[in-house]
Amino acid sequence: MEVSNDLFEEIIEGSTRILVPKKSLTEKAPPIKPAFFNPKARTNRDFSIIAYAAFLKKFEGPKIFLEGLTGVGARGLRVANELKIESVIINDLNPTALEMARHSANLNNLKNIEFSEKEACVFLSEHSRKGKRGTLVDIDPFGSPAEFFDCGIRATVHGGMLSTAATDLQVLNGLFQGACKRKYGGIPVRVEYRNEMAIRLILGSLRTVAAxxxxxxxxxxxxxxxxxxxxxxKIINHVDQEENLGYIIHCKNCGHRKTSLEQKHECDLCKLKTSIAGPLWIGKIFDKEYVKNMIEELPNLKIKKSCEKTLYKCLEESEMPEMFFTLDEIAKKMKSSPPKLEKIISKLKENGFVSSVTSFNPTGFRTNANIDEIMKIF
Ligand SMILES: C[S@@+](CC[C@H](N)C(=O)[O-])C[C@H]1O[C@@H](n2cnc3c(N)ncnc32)[C@H](O)[C@@H]1O
Ligand SMILES: [Zn+2]
Incomplete structure (x- = not known):
């Protein structure tokens, strides 16, 4: 490939050299042409590197990474270069993006990477047979990943890991309820903890397809x-017999919230009409041991310092109750300025409740106290 200095630039992310379109470094929204690269997604690629490193460490069997929508290859190149992995296959529909990825692979002297120029589902389906599946499979499209859930799951080996990204935030956050129902099979409600609800809608949809x-x-x-x-x-080849699909019952009047296997139309606390989100995932969203393993990998990896802080928060909240509260929410209800986060957490603990910070929101906290009990304490 002819690399023109006017159009392309070499950057280093993690410890990997990556050829990217110059414009993607200067324009507010990275352009799709000649190929897509988002420098702001560095943090999420860092988290992938940590997550995959922890996973590969414990995985027994062939170690293969399949990336369905790779763009200029940033994630796949980093996996091939920074992790102990036998084989990486990266795929994209855009031939220019793949040419750039090939160029970057040479810059890093990579011998463990292959390239594929197919529609993502065709690519993943070709890897859905036993012996061809990925240990790690990633789906990172523009917008919703839902259309790739089926082929992504099929392409993941038993005991392997599927990672997905969604950027259709407005749909998942409740601005377009109909679109969310169509894409993910569940309905969102507009709430303070909307990012947790969105993640639960994605997991609920994944769970339905997997089942x-x-x-x-x-x-x-x-x-x-x-x-x-x-x-x-993690993808396991067994039928899921746990009841982990349900609803979030949220009361917009008093702020009470809970998960439930059934829809409940009356608030437990104030008895007014509730808003109901779902069906969505109501089970655990973090595996504590795994998050610990991720933290243990940090010293071995070239990643942003901020990841460590987030991971410690994930560890703290990993076994805490669902649906965090925010300080603003409490302050608004109390018609006062927000209390300090550490103070509210320690007060809750003093009063016999469990409580922790959350990685989802810098002013969020988790607790098993309900909204009335939180207010009483303050
Ligand atoms: C968000 S970008 C991927 C970014 C990349 N994973 C990263 O971490 O830098 C989405 C990519 O999907 C590609 N794409 C879109 N639809 C596709 C499809 N149906 N099959 C394969 N690739 C597709 C686009 O060309 C684009 O490069
Ligand atoms: Zn209520």
Whole structure:
């Protein structure tokens, strides 16, 4: 490939050299042409590197990474270069993006990477046979990943991990309820903890598709930022017999919230009409041991310092109750300025409740106290 210095630039992310379109570094929204690269997604690629490193460490069997929608190859190149992995196959529909990825592979002297120029589902379906499946499979499209859930799950080996990203935030956050129902099979409600609800809608949809295929998902790690929601689930070839699909029952009047296997139309606390989100995933969203393993990998990896702080929060919240509260929410109800986060957490603990910070929101906290009990304490 002819690399023109006017159009392309070489950057280093992690410890990997990556050729990217110059414009993607200067324009507010990275252009799709000649190929897509989002420098702001560095943090989420860092988290992938940590998540995959922890996973590969414990995985026994062939170690293969399949990336359905690779763009200029940033994630796949980093996996091939920074992790101990036998084979990486990266795929994209855009031939220019793949040419750039090939160029970057040479820059890093990579011998463990292959390239594929196919529609993502065709690519993943070709890897759905036994012996061809990926240990790690990633789906990172523009917008919703839902159309790739089926082929993504089929392409993941028993005991392997499927990671997905969603950027259709408005749909998942409740602005277009009909679109969310169509894409993910569940309805969102507009709430303060909308990012957790969105992740639960994605996991619920994944769970439904997995169940249809006779396999189950185990959420290991989830991550959200302003522009995306990411989920990392283990795929197990057994029928899921646990009741982990249900609803979030949220009362917009008093702020009470809970998960339930059934729809409940009356608030337990104030008896007014509730809003109901779902069906969605109501089980655990973090695997504590796995998050610990991710933290243990940090010293071995070249990633942003901020990831560590987030991971410690994930560890703290990994076994805490669902649906966090925010300080603003409490302050609004109390018609006062927000209390300090550490103070509210320690007060809740003093009063016999469990409580922790959350990685989902810098002013969020988890607790098993209900809204009335939280207010009483303050
Ligand atoms: C969000 S970008 C991927 C970014 C990349 N994973 C990263 O971490 O930098 C989405 C990519 O999907 C490609 N694409 C879109 N639809 C596709 C499809 N149906 N099959 C394969 N690739 C597709 C686009 O060309 C684009 O490069
Ligand atoms: Zn209520």
């Amino acid at each position: 249809r295929l006779g396999v189950k998902i185990i959420p290991m790690f989830v991550e959200s930022e302003m522009h995306y929601y990411r989920t990392y689930v």
